[in-house]
Structures are given as structure tokens and as C-alpha cells.
Amino acid sequence: MQDVFAGGTDTSTATIEWSMTELMKHPVIMQKVQAEVISAFKGKTSHTVVGNNVRLTVMIYRSSNECLSMRGHVQLIPNTEPDSLKPERFEKTSVDFMGNDYQFIPFGSGSRICFGIYFGLRTLELFLAQMLNNYNWNLPRGLNPSNLDTTETLTGGVLVVKKDPLHLIPTPYSSVD
Numbered sequence: 001m002q003d004v005f006a007g008g009t010d011t012s013t014a015t016i017e018w019s020m021t022e023l024m025k026h027p028v029i030m031q032k033v034q035a036e037v038i039s040a041f042k043g044k045t046s047h048t049v050v051g052n053n054v055r056l057t058v059m060i061y062r063s064s065n066e067c068l069s070m071r072g073h074v075q076l077i078p079n080t081e082p083d084s085l086k087p088e089r090f091e092k093t094s095v096d097f098m099g100n101d102y103q104f105i106p107f108g109s110g111s112r113i114c115f116g117i118y119f120g121l122r123t124l125e126l127f128l129a130q131m132l133n134n135y136n137w138n139l140p141r142g143l144n145p146s147n148l149d150t151t152e153t154l155t156g157g158v159l160v161v162k163k164d165p166l167h168l169i170p171t172p173y174s175s176v177d
């Protein structure tokens, strides 16, 4: 039970925070993703959209190269190109993140693959899609997105989180012309 709670909370929030950080740093990609989400939501409830699987590119590419020691097993969690945001790399490829393609295994692979993979994915889709469908996001105090700090730190010995929490100002989308 402890594994389920520990593995099921910070993972999703950290991924949402990194996703929003990268989207803020790449306004063109933010616009593209937001337009896609808004058009998917048009006239539908979030339930329908999530059911239909909004093609929100999941940007869980940050789990850096780490050597973990869990229950006496040493695991290597590799990740290629963790530092560049290229959502289009997932558009024309058969590489998935379900543990079959070793170049991209954010949920691990094999017998100890993440137990909450579908729950985690749905959480990310639901939160990100709702955040982008309903709000425009800005940095406080006119901060330039390219200066957004992306220093990482480890929490709980395994999770790579943003050292300085991300602060954003939401503006309801309906109030933007």
C-alpha cells in the first residue's frame, strides 16, 4: 500500500509540473498543444474527451539516467534525449511507452513495470487537458520564459523534481479574446 501511495502521487504532480515548465519555455509548442486540446474539447465534456484519448503528447521524458537500488535489485532507468522538447517525435513513430521499446520507458519495463501506468496516464491527460482547455498561462512579474529555471533535484531518492516550484498565473480562456 505504501508503494501505491508513494508511487502514485509525486510522480504525476512532478510530470505535470515539468510538462507545464517545458510548455512555458516553448510558446509555439504550447500554442499547438492548446489549439489541439481546445478543438478536441469543443462541444464535449471532459469525460468524453478523455475517453476518446486526447492526443496530448505525454511528455514524461524527464526521468533522467538513474541507477536505483530497490529491494536489493539494482535497476537502470535510461532515457534518451531527456533535455529536448520534441513532441512531434511521437507523432510518426511506433515507439510507445508501455515498456516494449527500451529507448523510452518512463514507466519502467518488465515484471516491475509501473503498476499505476493507466491511472498515471489518465491523471496526466485529464489535468493537462483541463488546464490548457480552460486557461492561458503566464509567468509572474513579466518573467521571460527562456529564463525559467529548470534545475532538478531528487526527492525520496528516486524522483527528479523541479528545484524551484513553478509559479504560473492562469487567465480563464473565456476571458481572452
Ligand code: HEM
Residues within 6 Å of the ligand: 003, 004, 005, 007, 008, 009, 011, 012, 015, 060, 075, 077, 105, 106, 107, 108, 109, 110, 111, 112, 113, 114, 115, 116, 117, 119, 120, 121, 124
Ligand atoms: C506519471 C506517472 C508515473 C510515472 C512516470 C511512474 C513511473 C514508475 C516507474 C519508472 C516505476 C519503476 C518501474 C520498474 O521498476 O521497472 C514505477 C513503479 C511503480 N509505480 Fe509508477 N509511475 C507513475 C504513476 C503511478 C501511479 C499513479 C501509481 C499508483 C496508483 C504507481 C504505482 C507504482 C508502483 C506500486 C510501482 C512499483 C511496481 C513494482 O515494484 O512491482 N505509479 N512507476
